[in-house]
Amino acid sequence: MATGLGLRERKKREIRDRLAHLATVLFIERGFDDVTIAEIADAAKVSKMTVTNYFPLKEDLVFDAHSLVAESLAAAARERRPGESVLAGLHRAFLEALGGRYPVLTGHASAGFARLVHNTPRLRAREREIDEQREGALAAYLAGEAGPAAEHLAAALASAQLAAAHRVLFRLVRSWARDDVATAEIDRRAAAAAEVAFGALAPVLGNYLIRPPA
Known part of the structure; x- marks a missing residue:
């Protein structure tokens, strides 16, 4: 039974990835607003309802990894090493993600993808929503680790500053991708x-929030 569930989940993941890939290719070729859900369904040889079941928001056909992006800073903070502050942990995680190892954290993308997002107001708006979710997830994690409610303001301020620094880096990477920088x-x-x-x-x-030595 567990194996059957695994197979179903794997099949669903394959369908989801295929829909997102096909849609993004069409968006890059023709523009986000000029491609309909029906056309994406035809290209994928599925029903229109299948597309909307997997992606209720058209924008998330582009940002299909949005849940990973939203959790990326909280995950980096959670995985910091003994003796590392949150700041040091996020800095190290960003550097380790370069080289295409984890684009969710760095913003690495193809030139076509980067231009698509930059040139589409709806996608830029959706990305700002994901930015807010990412900051909120980090704030929630830091508040939980800080403990007393009196420390929650400090956690919110820290997450705002850390998320802002990361957002600047993320968008710089995207801007260089748009310019076809190697x-x-x-x-x-x-x-x-x-x-x-x-x-x-x-x-x-x-x-x-330096993590105590092991």
């Missing part, structure tokens, strides 16, 4: 920018 050069620039962005927060957050 991946290796994007990584070099992003690593240098991360030193500046996270370094600017060090005087305030360098010692915030």
